[in-house]
């Protein structure tokens with residue numbers, strides 16, 4: 001929630017539940033939420049086909 005550049009998420013009022021995605025159509029597919037998520041694999045980013053060639057996770061760059 002804190003790293004999203006376009007503020008797609010809001011806190012979930014239910015304690016321990018994942019954040020609520022408000023505007024999924026506004027996602028930039030930057031991958032920051034995937035890289036910073038404390039639970040690996042909890043977020044799966046499915047960028048549009050035309051974006052898939054360029055996006056790599058932080059782990060793939062090391």
Ligand code: SF4
Nearest residue numbers: 004027028030031033
């Ligand atoms: S991939 Fe989308 S939801 Fe995740 S931080 Fe970037 S803009 Fe926000």
